[in-house]
Amino acid sequence: MKLLAISGSLRKGSTNTALLLAAQKNSRENIEITLADPLDRIPHFNPDLDTETPPESVQVWRDELKKADGIIFSSPEYAFAIPGVLKNALDWIVSSAELYNKPVALINASPSYGGAAKAQAALIQLLGVLTAKVVDKAVLNIASVNKKIDAEGNISDPNTAIELQNCVNALAEEISMNQNSY
Numbered sequence: 001m002k003l004l005a006i007s008g009s010l011r012k013g014s015t016n017t018a019l020l021l022a023a024q025k026n027s028r029e030n031i032e033i034t035l036a037d038p039l040d041r042i043p044h045f046n047p048d049l050d051t052e053t054p055p056e057s058v059q060v061w062r063d064e065l066k067k068a069d070g071i072i073f074s075s076p077e078y079a080f081a082i083p084g085v086l087k088n089a090l091d092w093i094v095s096s097a098e099l100y101n102k103p104v105a106l107i108n109a110s111p112s113y114g115g116a117a118k119a120q121a122a123l124i125q126l127l128g129v130l131t132a133k134v135v136d137k138a139v140l141n142i143a144s145v146n147k148k149i150d151a152e153g154n155i156s157d158p159n160t161a162i163e164l165q166n167c168v169n170a171l172a173e174e175i176s177m178n179q180n181s182y
Contacts, residue, residue: 006074
């Protein structure tokens with residue numbers, strides 16, 4: 001099973017990227033998690049460039065999404081919304097439909113006490129427009145994340161580690177059920 005992990009943060013020491021790396025390191029044997037290239041490689045969305053031959057980086061992005069059995073997004077909250085780089089990348093797939101009915105897990109982590117609930121709600125709404133299948137049991141909002149990951153990017157909070165594993169497993173179970181129903 002191939003999962004594509006996408007971080008909504010470009011920051012070098014991103015806790016959202018650290019969560020994806022932890023998920024990759026601790027995934028079950030039959031699950032392969034690949035981190036997508038940073039989203040800043042994708043140019044600003046321009047409908048004039050969204051043609052049969054889009055920019056090469058956009059085509060690579062679309063191909064990454066197509067090849068994956070499921071997607072894991074991990075994104076912080078900036079100004080009560082998802083980061084612009086993530087919104088831009090998703091704008092490039094509105095018309096090409098790579099997320100059509102594709103199972104998706106959402107992890108939103110923030111150092112704030114309330115977590116990233118507003119970004120999560122915005123991302124759920126946007127993924128609905130893109131017709132992705134957000135797996136309810138694979139939605140995770142991690143508050144005070146900076147207290148749950150150490151300086152090396154390892155999860156130091158046992159409950160967070162369990163929640164992350166449960167999130168990935170719920171996505172994998174959804175994918176397995178869909179594959180078995182064909």
